[in-house]
Amino acid sequence: MSVHPVGDGRYEVDAASGERYHVDLEAGRCSCPDHRFRGARCKHVRRVAIEITEGRVPPPGEVVRDCRDCGTAVFVEEGVSGPTYCPDHELTAGDRARDRETGAEVVVVGVSALRADHVRITATDCTVAEHPTNDRYEPDVPVVAAIYPHARVAPNGTVPASLRTYLFPRTRLRRIGPP
Ligand SMILES: [Zn+2]
């Protein structure tokens, strides 16, 4: 039997017989005769529950998406927009990442929920999405702040004394590592 999530807590189950049944997991309903005529908790409902428990199929309320960087299947909440990343490619503050545009390595200092077309860069008076170097990246992805880790320690302190942060559309950065 193979199980395909179709959203809304519903699943299609292809039985060995070649029949396809529709399971509503939360209601405990199935379109098979066993359930419809005998009210049994049929093997299709049980199979869906097993597939969820074993992590092969998303639970009700979640859907399968591909990691944007490596294609690994990831379960995410239904209706969540923006690119999806697997645990290996998710960015959080402190991660090292590679700028796809320049090849430079950066250190992530902040990940926002704000979109690239909603955040302005004061120095150039345009949004992150409108910045010419971001032509190739989608305007509706989250903005990530990062620094270039190029400070050095001198007898009179750090040079430069503070590092400037830069803003990137999320898809422009690819996580390096984990170490
Ligand atoms: Zn059934």
Ligand SMILES: [Zn+2]
């Ligand atoms: Zn990945």
